[in-house]
């Protein structure tokens with residue numbers, strides 16, 4: 185046996201993630217101070233909250249039973265949302281191919297690459313709703329602005345992921361194509377496309393899922409779909425109608441999620 | 453739709469699909485095209501508006517540029533509030549997700565009822581957009597950052613719980629069993645055997661969600677729930693487009709920075 | 723003393739994994755449980771500490787009826803039984819020390835476990851055990867940075883940390899190379915001997931079983947078909963346990979023929 189039992193008890197503490205004690209404590213103090221500041225900055229109004237509780241209860245109570253009597257309005261809005269999502273996904277998909285090619289370091293020239301990356305950065309950074317506001321300003325209210333928004337967001341999204349896929353392709357196959365004397369178009373078609381196609385279909389389904397969700401909300405800023413109906417029902421305190429719309433949206437999202445999962449499982 | 457892989461030259465020969473499979477693939481393609489045409493045909497496009505759009509857009513751009521830089525001073529406050537909403541909302545969402553994730557995982561849930569209750573919560577949280585949650589909580593808390601924070605928290609619950617529950621379901625049962633065999637209580641098994649295994653997932657999901665929440669917090673102000681969105685709305689309503697540009701630049705910078713920070717954090721957990 | 727009385731397990735799918743198993747382990751004794759794959763060896767061990775709920779029968783450890791223990795009682799029962807696994811089942815992302823201290827979880831509160839605040843006495847004993855299994859200086863290594871043999875040593879230390887009255891060991895060496903396997907078997911038997919506690923060891927390697935155990939129990943189809951000294955294990959017995967011929971192949975692979983010829987003299 186070792187002689188450890190004869191010595192004073194040995195100490196052990198779990199090793200901290202950050203070894204330097206001062207840095208560790210400093211970070212803790214900073215974190216706590218920040219949260220304290222952020223909470224204080226919320227300007228939480230207790231009185232407003234207390235008076236808000238009955239309002240909230242009233243709202244929830246008036247949501248039930250959901251009112252489906254104006255189902256025509258609901259269905260029209262929902263169909264428009266679906267159409268926006270489908271159409272934008274289709275167009276977005278087609279347009280994302282040139283974007284992706286332009287944004288792949290291994291195939292695009294420098295200047296084009298830079299341009300494509302700026303476009304992708306902008307379209308991915310700004311939330312869809314924000315982009316929609318500007319399209320509504322430029323094209324007026326309606327589904328067209330919504331479709332454009334979703335197209336821009338989709339091309340940025342698919343374009344980025346697809347570009348990464350293109351950058352990761354096996355250079356051997358591209359070399360082989362070049363060696364046969366094929367031009368750039370041929371290289372893309374025969375050397376690159378086959379390697380990225382499965383992923384492409386997966387991305388399309390994924391993005392369709394996102395576009396369906398977004399299309400139900402863009403109406404809030406006037407870009408078409410069920411969102412406008414929903415927003416109006418809120419503004420008019422018709423919460424039972426709001427609830428009906430929300431339930432319909434949830435149903436659509438669930439179906440979309442199921443479809444997306446089902447198709448993606450079949451592809452891979 | 454899956455036919456794409458087969459028809460591409462140079463890929464594996466498509467003889468490996470039976471005639472029936474090829475037909476199914478063709479039918480899927482056809483259906484996709486039909487849906488596309490149907491969607492396009494019924495889109496109500498106002499051609500005068502569209503034709504006028506380039507002029508409108510050019511006009512707008514002219515008003516937006518150059519940015520009104522001095523306005524930046526008035527952007528900082530709301531921008532900080534936006535970040536606070538996102539961060540506190542993520543923390544709130546994390547706290548609310550603890551019970552939901554545990555109940556939504558097959559191997560830690562109590563019974564069939566808790567499993568389904570958790571799944572309903574996840575679906576509701578995920579399918580209802582942040583803006584809608586912000587509208588709902590605006591009724592309770594009044595317009596402002598508080599409603600925004602709660603909306604961000606509630607809408608994070610579904611995302612976080614779903615992914616963490618999936619992580620819990622993938623936990624190595626042997627490690628859990630070993631801890632249970634020492635005589636540990638149920639709670640101890642959770643923190644000693646399950647938590648260490650899902651911790652990387654939790655941190656990854658939370659930082660990712662925080663990144664998403666920064667983006668979302670910048671728009672919930674459009675429905676009055678605090679943050680930079682309120683400033684944006686005000687400036688647009690008063691047609692101060694050069695100020696709007698400054699706001700957009702600020703949002704862009706913060707979102708980019710948050711993406712970088714969250715990627716750094718994720719890289720550090722192993 | 724461990725008493726197993728007519729233990730029977732029928733899984734939910736109707737499969738009878740154990741049929742009326744009975745035997746007694748008096749005092750300190752290393753018992754090797756051998757049998758073909760699917761014989762019910764793991765089921766037997768798991769029914770004892772109730773990781774698997776037995777269908778019928780009783781298990782007594784000393785005076786305690788393990789099969790009758792309620793939720794709180796079960797925790798105490800499990801605390802009194804150390805278990806060692808084939809796949810080690812360490813918490814991979816925790817340190818060696820945290821893994822060893824897991825053996826004390828039944829004696830600390832939820833909060834203590836969360837903050838890893840174990841009593842100083844426990845930490846002292848954990849250091850001592852780490853030294854005993856040959857892992858001095860490894861306390862702050864992460865478990866997933868260790869070799870297979872080292873991991874099993876941590877597993878052994880964790881089980882002994884419980885101050886168990888019984889060791890349940892499920893194929894401790896199947897994931898290890900033969901040389902390490904011998905040293906791990908030796909370590910388990912030695913430590914059980916030092917602490918004068920019985921050990922029930924499931925093992926595929928008949929050579930190792932005969933070499934280290936003081937008693938051999940043969941299972942086949944969920945029944946005890948042999949129970950006796952290693953010296954009594956001959957071809958006829960092995961045929962009874964494993965079925966005709968099959969055991970020869972398995973046995974030859976393990977290089978155990980010499981062991982059998984020597985009549986299990988190593989013990």
Ligand SMILES: Nc1ncnc2c1ncn2[C@@H]1O[C@H](COP(=O)(O)OP(=O)(O)OP(=O)(O)O)[C@@H](O)[C@H]1O
Nearest residue numbers: 733734735737739758759760761762763764765766
């Ligand atoms: N959870 C379970 N559900 C249904 N049947 C099970 C379950 N666990 C084990 N079995 C079955 O019970 C029988 C005994 O299994 P057990 O794991 O005890 O065998 P074993 O002797 O340990 O085998 P091995 O040497 O392969 O580890 C096997 O036929 C097995 O298929």
Ligand SMILES: [Mg+2]
Nearest residue numbers: 763764765893
């Ligand atoms: Mg087994």
